[in-house]
Amino acid sequence: MTVRNLDALFRPKSVAVIGASHRPGSVGAMVWKRLTEGGFTGPIWAVNPKYDILDGHATVGDVGDLPEPPTVAIICTRPATWPAIVHNLGGHGTRAVVIVGETRSDEDRMHLRHALSAARPHLLRILGPGSLGIITPALHAHLGAPACTVKAGGVAWVSQSNALTNAVLGWADARGLGFSHAVALGDEADVDAGDVLDYLASDAATRAILLEVDTIHAARKFMSAARAAARNKPVLALRSGRDDPTDALYTAAFRRAGMVRVDSLDDLLDEIETLGLGRVAAGSSATLITSDRGLATLSRDAFRAAGDTLAPCSQQNTAAIRDALPLATAGNPLLLGATALPEHFGTALKVLADQRDTGTAFVVHASTHSAPAEEVAQVLIAHQRYAYRGLLACFFGGISLATRDALHAHGIPVHSTPQRLARAFARLVDYRLGRELLMQTPEGQPARVSAAVDAAQAQACAALKAGITELDGDAAAQLLAHFGLIALSPQQHAEPAVVDIKVELRDDENFGPVFRFSAPSEDGIAPPLRLYGLPPLNPILSRDVVAKSAYARYTDPESILAALTSVSQVVCDIREIVGLSLALRVMHDRVAVVDPHIRLSQTRSRFAIVPYPRRYEETFDWHGEKLTVRPIRPEDETAHRDMIDAMTPDDLRLRFFGAVRGFDHSQLARMTQIDYDREMALIATVPTADGSTRTLGVVRAVSDPDNETAEFAVAVRSDQKGRGLGRLLTQRIIAYAKTRGTHWLVGEVLRENSAMLGLAKSCGFTVTHTDDPAVMAFRMPLTDNDKNA
Numbered sequence: 001m002t003v004r005n006l007d008a009l010f011r012p013k014s015v016a017v018i019g020a021s022h023r024p025g026s027v028g029a030m031v032w033k034r035l036t037e038g039g040f041t042g043p044i045w046a047v048n049p050k051y052d053i054l055d056g057h058a059t060v061g062d063v064g065d066l067p068e069p070p071t072v073a074i075i076c077t078r079p080a081t082w083p084a085i086v087h088n089l090g091g092h093g094t095r096a097v098v099i100v101g102e103t104r105s106d107e108d109r110m111h112l113r114h115a116l117s118a119a120r121p122h123l124l125r126i127l128g129p130g131s132l133g134i135i136t137p138a139l140h141a142h143l144g145a146p147a148c149t150v151k152a153g154g155v156a157w158v159s160q161s162n163a164l165t166n167a168v169l170g171w172a173d174a175r176g177l178g179f180s181h182a183v184a185l186g187d188e189a190d191v192d193a194g195d196v197l198d199y200l201a202s203d204a205a206t207r208a209i210l211l212e213v214d215t216i217h218a219a220r221k222f223m224s225a226a227r228a229a230a231r232n233k234p235v236l237a238l239r240s241g242r243d244d245p246t247d248a249l250y251t252a253a254f255r256r257a258g259m260v261r262v263d264s265l266d267d268l269l270d271e272i273e274t275l276g277l278g279r280v281a282a283g284s285s286a287t288l289i290t291s292d293r294g295l296a297t298l299s300r301d302a303f304r305a306a307g308d309t310l311a312p313c314s315q316q317n318t319a320a321i322r323d324a325l326p327l328a329t330a331g332n333p334l335l336l337g338a339t340a341l342p343e344h345f346g347t348a349l350k351v352l353a354d355q356r357d358t359g360t361a362f363v364v365h366a367s368t369h370s371a372p373a374e375e376v377a378q379v380l381i382a383h384q385r386y387a388y389r390g391l392l393a394c395f396f397g398g399i400s401l402a403t404r405d406a407l408h409a410h411g412i413p414v415h416s417t418p419q420r421l422a423r424a425f426a427r428l429v430d431y432r433l434g435r436e437l438l439m440q441t442p443e444g445q446p447a448r449v450s451a452a453v454d455a456a457q458a459q460a461c462a463a464l465k466a467g468i469t470e471l472d473g474d475a476a477a478q479l480l481a482h483f484g485l486i487a488l489s490p491q492q493h494a495e496p497a498v499v500d501i502k503v504e505l506r507d508d509e510n511f512g513p514v515f516r517f518s519a520p521s522e523d524g525i526a527p528p529l530r531l532y533g534l535p536p537l538n539p540i541l542s543r544d545v546v547a548k549s550a551y552a553r554y555t556d557p558e559s560i561l562a563a564l565t566s567v568s569q570v571v572c573d574i575r576e577i578v579g580l581s582l583a584l585r586v587m588h589d590r591v592a593v594v595d596p597h598i599r600l601s602q603t604r605s606r607f608a609i610v611p612y613p614r615r616y617e618e619t620f621d622w623h624g625e626k627l628t629v630r631p632i633r634p635e636d637e638t639a640h641r642d643m644i645d646a647m648t649p650d651d652l653r654l655r656f657f658g659a660v661r662g663f664d665h666s667q668l669a670r671m672t673q674i675d676y677d678r679e680m681a682l683i684a685t686v687p688t689a690d691g692s693t694r695t696l697g698v699v700r701a702v703s704d705p706d707n708e709t710a711e712f713a714v715a716v717r718s719d720q721k722g723r724g725l726g727r728l729l730t731q732r733i734i735a736y737a738k739t740r741g742t743h744w745l746v747g748e749v750l751r752e753n754s755a756m757l758g759l760a761k762s763c764g765f766t767v768t769h770t771d772d773p774a775v776m777a778f779r780m781p782l783t784d785n786d787k788n789a
Contacts, residue, residue, distance in 0.1 A: 003195060003198045003199050003704070003705045003706065004123055004125070004705075004706045004708070005095040005096055005123055005124065005125045006096070006125060006191070006195060006196070006198075006199045007199070008071045008072055008095035008096040008125070009072060009096045009098070009125065009127060009134050009143070009191070010134070010136055010181055010199060010203070011136065011139065012040075012042065012070075012071040012072040012096075012136075012139070012141050012143065013042050013043075013071045014042045014043040014044070014045075014068070014070045014071050014072075015035060015040060015042065015043075015044050015045075015070055015071065015072050015073070015074065015141070015143060016044070016045040016046075016047055016063070016066060016070035016072075016073045016074070016094075017031055017032050017035060017044070017045070017046055017047065017073075017074045017076065018047045018048075018063065018073055018074065018075045018076060018077055018085055019047070019048060019075065019076035019077040020032040020046035020047065020048050020051075020054055020059070020076070021048060021050075021054075021076070022051070022054065026076075027076045027100050027101065027145065028048070028076040028077075030145040031074050031076050031100060031133075031144060031145050032046060032054065032055070034133075034142045034144070034145055034146060034149070035074070035142055035143070036055055036057075037142075037149060038140045038141065038142035038149050039140035040139065040140045040141050040142070041139075041140065042071075042139075042141075043068075043070075044057065045057070045058075045059075045060060045066055045067075045070065046058075046059040046060070047059070047060055047061070047062065047063060047065075047066070048061070049061035049062065062088075063085060063088040063089055063092070064088060064092070066092070069089070069092040069093035069094045070089075070094055071094070071095055071096070072094070072095070072096045072097065072098065072143055073085075073089050073094050073096075073097045073098075074097070074098045074100060074133070074143055074144065075097055075098065075099045075100065075101070076100050076101065077101070078101065079101060079103060079107075079108040079111040079112065079129075080107075080111055082099065082111050082112065082114070082115040082129075083111060083114035083115045083117075083118050084118075085097075085115075086115045086118040086119050086124065086126070087118040089124065090118060090119055090121065090122030090124040091122065094124060095123075095124060095125065096124060096125040096126070096127065097119075097124065097125070097126055097127070098126075098127045098128055098131055098133055098134060098143050098144055099115075099126060099127070099128035099129040099130075099131065099186070100128065100129070100130075100131060100132075100133065100144060100145060101128075101129055101130070102129055102130040102187075103129055103130070103187065112129060112189055116189060116190060119190070125190055125191055126189060126190040126191065127183075127185070127186065127190070127191045128186035128187060128189065129186055129187050129189060130162070130186040130187045131144060131162070131184050131185065131186030131187075132144050132145060132146055132162040132165050132166065132184035132186070133145060133146060133184060134181065134182070134183045134184070135150050135169075135179070135181065135182040135183075136180075136181050137149075137150045137151055137152040137153070137178055137179060137180075137181075137182075138152045138180070138205060144184070146165070146166060146169055146182070147166040147169060147170055148169055148170055148173050149173075150169055150172075150173065150178060150179055150182060151172075151173065151176070151177065151178030151179075152178045152179070152180070153172075153177055153178030153179045153180060153272070153276040153277070154180055154205070154206065154207040154208065154275065154276045154277065155179055155180060155206070155207065155208050155209070155210055155271070155272050155275050155276035156179060156180045156181045156182070156183070156200050156203070156206040156208070156209045156210065157169075157179050157181070157182040157183065157210050157212075157272075158182075158183045158185065158193060158196050158197070158200070158209065158210070158211045158212070159183070159184055159185065159211075159212040159213075160184075160185050160186075160188070160193070160212060160213050160214055160215075161184070161212060161214075162184050162186070164212055164265075165182065165184040168182075168265075168268075168269065168272075169182060171269055172269075172272055175273070175404075176401070176404060176405050176408055177272050177273060177276055177277070177408070178276065179272075179276070180203065180205040180206040180207075181200070181203070181205075181206065183196050188217055192217050192218060192221075192222075193211065193213055193216065193217070193222060193225075194216075194217075194218055194221040194222035194224070194225040194226070195221075195225070195705075197209065197211070197222070197225035197226055197228075197229045197235070198224075198225040198228065198229075198705050200229060201225065201228045201229035201232050201233075202232070206233065207233055207234075207275060207276070208233050208234040208235070208236070208271065208275035208276070209229060209233065209234070209235045209236070210236050210238075210268055210271060210272065210275075211235060211236065211237045211238070211259070212237075212238045212239075212268070213237065213238075213239055214239065214240065214241070215510065216250070216253070216510050216511075217510070219253075219510045219511045219512065219608040220512075220606055220607070220608050220609070220610070220677060221705075222608075223253065223256070223257055223534075223608045223609050224609075224675050224677050224678055224705075225705070226254075226257035226258070226259055227256075227257045227258060227438065227675060228675070230257055230258030230259050230431075230434070230435060230438065231258065231435065231438060231439075231670070234260065234271075234275055234428065234431040235257075235258070235259040235260070235431075236259065236260045236261075236262050236268060236271055236275075236427065236431075237254045237259045237260070237261050237262070238261075238262050238264075238265065238267075238268045239254075239261070246508065248530060248531055248532050249508060249511060249514060249532040251531075251532070252514075252531060252532035252533055252534060253511060253532075253534060253608070255434060255437075255544075256533075256534050256541070256609070258431075258434045258435050258437070258438040259434070260427050260430045260431045260434060262427065266420075267423060267424075267427065270415065270420050270423065270424045271424060271427065273413045273414065273415060273424070274392065274413045274415075274424040274425075274428070275428075277408050277411050277412065277413045284309060284359070284429055284432065284433075285309055285310065285311035285357070285358070285359035285360070286303070286309055286310060286311060286359045286360040286361070286362050286425055287310070287311050287313075287332050287333075287334060287352055287358040287359055287360070287361055287362065288300070288303070288310065288332060288333035288334065288362045288363075288364060289333065289334045289336065289345060289348045289349075289352075289361060289362065289363045289364070290333050290334070290335060290336065290363070290364040290365060291335070291336040291337060291338060291340040291344075291365060291368065291371060292335075292338060292365075292366060292368075293335060293338075295364050295365070295366060295396065295418070296333040296335050296364075298364075298418050299333055299362070299364045299394075299418040299421075299422070300332075300333055302417075302418040302419045302421070302422040302423075303418075303422045303425075305419070305422070306419075306422035306423050306425070306426040307422075307426040307429065309359075309422075309425060309426060309429055310332045310333075311332055311357060311358050311359045312332065312357075313330055313331045313332045313334075313358075314355070314357065316355065317330065317352075317355045317357075317358065318330040318331075320351050320354065320355060321334065321348075321351055324347050324348075324350075324351045325344060325347055325348065325351070327339070327340075328340075328344070328348070332358075333364075334348055334352075336348065338368070338370075339370050340368075340370065340371055341370055341371055342371050342372070342375040342376045342378070342379045343379060344371075345363060345365070345371070345376055345379050345380065345383075346379040346380075346382060346383035349361055349380075349383045349384075349386040349387055349391070350383065350386050352386070352387075353386035353387070353388060356388070359389050360387070360389040360390045360391070360392065360425065361387040361389070361390070361391045361392070362391075362392050362393070362394070362421060362425070363376070363380060363391070363392075363393045363394070364393075364394045364396075364418055364421070365393070365394070365395055365396070366395070366396035366397055367395070367396075367397055373395050373397070373398075373399050373403070374399060374400060374403045376395075377393070377395070377399060377403045377406065377407055378403075378406075380393060380407070380412060381406060381407065381410045381412065384410055384411070384412060391412055392412070392413050392414075392415065392421060392424070392425070393407065393412055393413070393414050393415070394414070394415045394416065394417065394418055394420075394421045395414060395416075396417075398416075399414070437540065437541075437544065438673070439665070439666055439669040439670075439673070450617075452482040452483075453482065453483075453573050453574075453614070455482055456479050456482040456483070456570070456573070456574055457573070457574055457576075459475075459478065459479050460479065460574050460576040460577065460600055461576065463475070463600055464576060464600050464601075464602060468600070469599060469600050469601065470597070470598070470599055470600070471596075471597070471598040471599075471600065472596070472597050472598075473596075476582075476596035476597060476598045477593065477596055479570070479574070479598060480570060480582075480593055480596055483566045483567075483569055483570045483573075484562070484566050485563065485566050485567065485570070485593050486592055486593065487592065487593040487594070487596060488585060488592045488593065488594050492592070495585075495587060496587065496588075497585045497586060497587050498551055498554045498555050498586045498587060498588065499519050499520070499549075499551045499554075499586050500519070500583040500584070500585050500586070500594065501517060501518070501519045501529075501549075501560070501583065501584045501586060502516075502517070502518045502519065502581070502582075502583050503515060503516075503517055503564075503567055503580070503581070503582055503583070503584060504516045504518075504580065504581045505571055505577070505578075505579055505580035505581070506579070507578060507579070507604070507605050511534065511608040512604075512605035512606050512607050512608050513535060513571065513578070513604065513605060513607055514532050514533070514534055514535070514608075515532060515533040515534070515535060515537075515567075515568070516530075516531075516532055517529065517530070517531055517532070517533060517545060518530045519549060519551065521550075522550040522551060523550075526550060529548065529549050529550075531545065531548060533545055534607075534608055534609055535568045535571055535572055535607060535609070535611060536568050536569075536572045536607075536609065536611040536612065537564055537565055537567075537568035538565060538568075538634065539561045539562070539565050542560070542561040542564035542565050542568075543557065543561055545564060546560050546561060546564070551586065554588075555586055555587070555588055556588075556589070559586075559589075559590050559591045560584070560586055560591055562591075563584050563591040563593075564584070567580075567582075567584075572607075572611035572612065573614060575604065576600045576601060576602065576604075577598055577599070577600060577604070578599050578600065578601040578604040578605075579597075579598070579599030580596075580597070580598050580599070581595075581596075581597045582594065582595060582596040582597065583595055609675075609677075610675070610676040610677040611676070612631060612633060612676070613631055613676055616629075616630060616631050616680075616682065616736065617629070617630040617631070618630070622728075623723060625686045626686065626687060627684055627685070627686055627696075628684070628685050628686070628693070629682055629683070629684050629685075629728070629729070629732060630682065630683065630685070631676065631680060631681065631682060631683075632671075632672050632674060632681040632682070632683050632698065633672065634669070634672050634673045635672075636672050636683065636695065637665075637668050637669065637671075637672045639685070639692070639693060639694065639695040640668060640671060640672055640683075640695055640698070641663070641668055642694070642695065643694075643695040643696070643697070643698070643715075643717055644662070644663060645662070646717045646718060646719060647715070647717060647718045648718045651715075651718050651721075654749075654750055654752070654753045654756070655713070655715045657750060657775075678702065678703055678705065679700070679701070679702045679703070680700070680701050680733065680736055680737075680740075681698055681699070681700040682698065682699050682700075682729060682732055682733060682736070683695050683697070683698045684696045684697045684698070684725060684728070684729060695717075696716065696717050696720045696725060697714070697715060697716035697717060697720060697725045697726065697729055698714070698715055698729070699712070699713070699714040699715075699729035699730060699732065699733040700712070700713050700714070700733075701733050701736065701737055701742075701745065703737075703740070703742055707740060707741060707742050707743075708742075708743050708744065709742070709743065709744045709745075709746055710737050710740075710742045710744070710745050710746070711746055711747060712730075712733060712737075712745050712746065712747045713747055714726050714729050714730055714733075714756075714759075716729075721755075726755075726756075726759055727759060727762070727763065730759060730763050731763065733745075734763065734764075734780070734782070737782055738782050738783075741783070742782055743781070743782060743783055744779060744780065744781060744782060745765075745779070745780045745782055746777065746778065746779045746780075747760070747765075747777070747778050747779075748770065748775050748776065748777050748778075749775070749776050749777075749778065750774060750775060750776075751773070751774055751775065751776050752774075757776060757778075760778040761778075763780075764780055765778035765779060765780045766778065766779050766780070
């Protein structure tokens with residue numbers, strides 16, 4: 001289960017505290033106090049047979065005596081009571097519970113298992129056990145025992161640690177900062193980090209997510225959720241334990257998901273300020289504004305240490321600054337001078353607004369007689385609208401709480417030192433670059449003739465049938481050669497090499513099959529290359545690996561990229577491969593394989609990221625053409641744009657429910673770079689005279705995280721309408737959804753789209769009205785249970 005009923009936890013309408021108490025120091029007393037003091041406006045009930053009244057609230061003795069089912073119940077009782085309580089709550093319609101207590105013994109863990117079993121038939125979600133709780137400040141909902149009440153803000157906090165959560169909430173409260181939500185996951189018996197990321201990815205109140213984790217459970221679900229979230233908003237992750245042997249794997253996973261890994265709690269706390277308040281565009285450059293030369297030097301050094309993101313000062317910028325601020329020294333930092341007045345800071349922002357290459361504005365200031373900090377702050381508030389890429393401030397010596405709160409109210413983050421300011425911005429740049437990596441379109445991967453892949457598959461299966469589970473030497477080289485990987489002969493081993501890159505495929509208990517890359521130090525002083533990669537790789541992801549090697553400048557990297565990508569394809573296409581080790585010998589003009597070893601098995605762990613599903617490819621004759629129906633790939637972006645460009649404006653309006661002028665790269669990337677674990681887009685293509693392919697149509701099904709329902713849509717080039725392509729694609733997406741175990745296939749269509757309505761009915765969909773008179777809905781059950789529902 002994933003997001004099912006999580007809205008109950010994040011947006012509760014009523015709350016019951018099971019085991020609410022007056023007893024000082026008890027869990028029930030702490031939870032009840034925080035709920036009532038937090039000011040939650042919905043109905044709240046105390047459940048405890050020992051009381052009739054608790055703080056003016058009527059108390060009931062049993063869950064069955066509640067006047068109505070609470071949206072959420074907080075359980076503060078001992079583990080032995082959990083199964084019966086959960087059973088009763090689920091039967092009455094409660095959708096989620098928070099279990100605050102911990103499991104300390106085998107008997108406690110047995111009771112937890114029974115509680116989970118009791119929850120399952122009702123789809124009731126359990127946060128915990130051992131959870132500090134979940135907080136939604138906008139609703140004044142404090143469901144648990146946090147150390148303080150929490151203000152509303154734009155950042156969500158998600159953590160596996162209760163102690164750290166309390167510390168962060170207290171730190172933020174002391175600085176007038178808040179959260180959209182704060183979640184302490186506890187033991188993650190049901191609701192885990194992946195579930196919460198899934199929910200927060202589409203939560204409008206959350207502008208950014210701060211995640212603290214020690215261990216990732218259900219890696220495939222986590223990676224899908226993290227990648228979806230990072231496409232929409234910054235996700236920053238903190239994981240302690242750099243000396244953990246698997247820590248480098250977490251670094252690779254976070255980067256692959258588009259998340260930004262931070263090195264310390266201080267860095268994560270700074271982002272509560274930057275992301276929770278600021279409307280800062282994650283551009284790649286910034287301009288510093290200050291009045292003091294010493295502060296200018298400190299600030300410049302800080303930005304250089306954090307990644308040198310200061311924008312160059314052009315001649316045009318210099319001339320504009322001299323005209324508006326004759327006493328200022330143009331440059332970056334922009335030095336206003338020791339006698340600068342508060343209004344000069346506002347003038348600087350206005351001048352920079354006309355120079356779009358100056359990026360985000362950073363004001364670093366220490367109070368002076370001519371420019372008191374409080375007056376400068378008011379000028380920044382008044383001129384904030386000119387900072388088109390956002391405005392951040394640093395006031396040495398501090399400012400009053402009233403001034404700080406006024407800056408916060410206008411979305412201006414305030415940092416205490418230039419170093420913290422620079423690092424906070426550098427992480428925004430890291431997020432932008434990571435998101436771009438997610439959205440880049442890779443060049444086409446080397447074509448693999450199906451017969452060659454099938455031959456490699458047959459070799460692996462034949463070996464297993466003969467009882468052979470290890471392939472070495474010529475046998476391993478033969479299999480790899482089907483993917484363009486050529487092994488060196490013994491006579492060629494003496495050829496000069498730039499470096500040998502060791503590649504290993506390992507089976508991690510959390511992430512499944514992962515690659516480990518290693519190479520010796522270039523000079524014997526720098527550390528050796530050791531990093532992980534999650535398959536599948538493509539040339540862009542392979543380039544990210546190669547860029548980290550000091551040897552990249554000694555050779556053409558393209559041959560290395562092709563070899564790494566081919567190794568990934570071997571592992572993805574031949575599912576019998578459970579282990580692999582080889583060296584890629586990098587020479588000046590080519591890359592070859594040395595000492596390959598392959599381990600085979602009938603079964604292997606699931607990939608954390610689902611690779612391209614080649615099994616859904618099929619090619620057949622269609623109206624005299626060779627038509628291929630296959631899953632969409634990232635490199636299909638250009639052909640997909642051509643298909644959309646070939647559709648008439650009216651066809652586009654009917655498909656996208658409004659006028660469409662076209663799609664930019666980021667929109668097309670979302671269409672072509674899909675997560676095959678949750679979404680499928682099948683395209684129909686035909687070959688062209690120049691050897692490329694032309695996309696004629698696409699059908700898409702996007703399932704909810706629970707795989708309960710998938711939303712379906714189909715589009716066909718306007719010049720291909722009336723040839724049965726829409727029906728062909730629809731039938732194939734229905735078959736695909738059935739193999740996935742999806743329960744319902746649904747969709748919506750404009751009432752005037754008679755062709756789509758006719759197609760839906762003829763394929764077996766039931767068509768119904770919606771609340772919008774202009775829109776019709778269609779729905780098809782895909783399992784026998786749903787057909788009988």
